[in-house]
Amino acid sequence: MSELDWQACVEQMATGLAVIDTDMRLRWINPALAEWLEWGPRSALGQPLAGLLGEATGQAQRSLAQQRPVQLRGVMLTAVSGRQTRVDIALQPLDGGLLLEAHALAESPSGQSPLSATLRGFAHEMKNPLAGLRGAAQLLQRRVVGDDLQALAGLIIDEADRLGALASRLLHNDGAPKLAPMNIHQPLQRVADLLQAEPHPPRLRLDYDPSLPDLRGDADRLQQALLNLARNALEAGARTLTLRTRAEYGLRLGEGVARMALRVDVADDGPGVPAALRDTLFEPLVSGRVDGTGLGLALSREIAHEHGGELRYASRAGDTVFSLYLPLEPGHD
Structure with a gap:
């Protein structure tokens, strides 16, 4: 393909494309992206990337630097008129800059958050693999010998059922948590069992306060939030995890103050949260890893908010703690 043919092909693509220079300014933009933004292709040249990506420009700077x-x-x-288009963006380093690709997303149902819309799509895609996983685990459970192996197969079946139930809720727009009296140590212990069943399990320290009262919560969702926090720590390089529970008094949660709240810490000895990620750590669907989905922490925070609680963190090298705060009374002042 000649250079002229290549240029004609690129200019006819529906995918938005741009080339960014090392000063984080637009060096080239194709007609599709210019049309979305209602910019002239020539007038866009030299425009700062911050005008396009806003706070996410820091992610582009990190992509270029690394x-x-x-x-x-x-x-x-x-766009110039105020019209908005939601897109997924891929940034690929080039010699002397970045290639930006923008792919438009389908419009979400009215009132649905981008995170929830994406999770519904994910839920649809995982239903069939979960059914296959469950069926295979059932066959294994019938054939393996030994209580330990049968217990592991049962763990797979239970987790497939739990994830299948979560997927069904999302697909049927039944997004509200199913609150019922529960003890926080039940989902925490489940998380510990899942981590210990991995091929290379981390060192686990359990530091529970057995005197904590029950709370009203959705055990499946809280388990998912805590499992996300643990896996996020391991993917960041942690080797030791501490699961800790404590009571807190007079804690401000949201716009009110909880007379009594429960705190669940997921602490790790990893390298800590990079400075470049701290401002956007909980933003949905943003990931600094090539294979990352950007769902884990955003979903965990959403689950905390559904329960009237909050997710906070403190981090330094060798000592990072994500704390899930949940009110222990029906309402808070």
């Missing part, structure tokens, strides 16, 4: 691809999901592009 020479690593970065995925930004659910980014809102605002």
